Amino acid sequence: MSTNLVVEPLDRRPELSAVADKLEHLWPTFMEKDPMGSLYYTDVERNHPQHVLVAYEPPDVPVAVAYTVPFEFGSGRRTELPDDGWDAVIRWATQDRDRGTEPNLVSALEIAIRPDRRGEGLATVMLAAMRDNVRRLGFTELVAPVRPSAKHQEPHVPIGEYAHRTRPDGLPADPWLRVHARAGAEIVKVAPRSMVITGTLADWRSWTGLPFDTSGEVVVPGALVPVLASVEHDHAVYVEPNVWMRHPIDPSA
Template sequence: MDLEIAPIGDRSGILDELDGFWPEFMSKDPIGAFYYRYHDTFWPDFTLLAVDRATGRAVAKAHSVPLAFAGDIAEGLPEGGWDWAIRTAAHDRLTGTAPTMVSALEIMIRPDLRGTGLSGRMLAAMRENAATLGFTDLVAPVRPSGKHSQITKPIDVYAYATRDDGLPEDPWLRVHVRAGGRIVNVAHYSMTVPGTLEQWRGWTGLPFDVSGPVEVPGALSPVRCEVDQGYAVYVEPNVWIHHRI
């Protein structure tokens, strides 16, 4: 496929073609809602769009943000993961703090094109874009793509499981490692999605009528349901990976 992969520029309208492919509850993180409201005005150079030249249709996108981090990446990145990256990038922009690295936030591939190697191409484009913008470090709070099928396995076990060839068992972690990335640490509360029981019922179609863990399709860990208190909360773990560019 002949693709044009470039910052969104004035093409933000066709990003809508790539909406709706995550489980609905994934779009309810309040921190994420802040990012997606402003990404094309605050950080347009850090949002890449892949367009099929033959059809003019959007086939993939990649979101990232610049941010400042004073620590040593090799010693560990914040437990807050995805939410932390968005909050920090927004704070830095509002205060004029100079960024020191780039954090990936999302790579979305159109469902009919998954498994074609396009995710690796988008990751390579994100690395190249960060380098073009003058950065030498790209980090990513990676959402392991196979973890939902092992929802009760602790992330500290799942993240470091490897195949006989030494590469991660998880397919998306494996793409990053093959591209030169290194697993740094787990972000245990990378994304937090709170909601009332009625909201969770609407998002998932599940009853949420018994207190305790609820296994929601697409979630990486069980959602905690508190019937007496009238709410449920999902805390998603991610895995920090560092790409030295």
């Protein structure tokens, strides 16, 4: 890993948005089609610049990005982390912003690393930077609807079974869950419908290159569970499960 790596939030360095824009195609195409994402990413530089971290090597070589979102939690119906994890926290944050509600909790949304730089330990670096940034912003806790990084290799295994697998040392078997656990996080619960992505069969063909010509389960590369397709209704639905993890943040650290 390069010792020249710099990680900065956009509220301190707004010009880094141009560096972040150079990072493209970090996720499978279908993952970019969750409609809730447009509520956050379309205006993130205006609404939440302090929650965007850009990692680069000087002068302006982009390496990774990380995003979080603030929301109010603990009152009304928001007393439990939502089953529709990623989608829900974006929706909650949007509602809070529209209503002028003060947030008291932050959720991670994404850590994305340039493909040729994966495997260098940058995920750990970006998670640490995210935790530090949450502390800088005055919050004492970070939650995350974590997308297990190796779950796509076992799409038919239930997420509840997969999430709680451990190694002999007690840490999660999944590599990304393990990174969070090593940083001090604990598993809270499963988010069984964290992201919901729908489209016509033509949409899914264009997103994946697969035929989508029969009804039933379709295993899509990169998907954590099978996509459910219906030829009769010209429709396919992907419901992605994630795993809620909670990071305590020590304000004095």
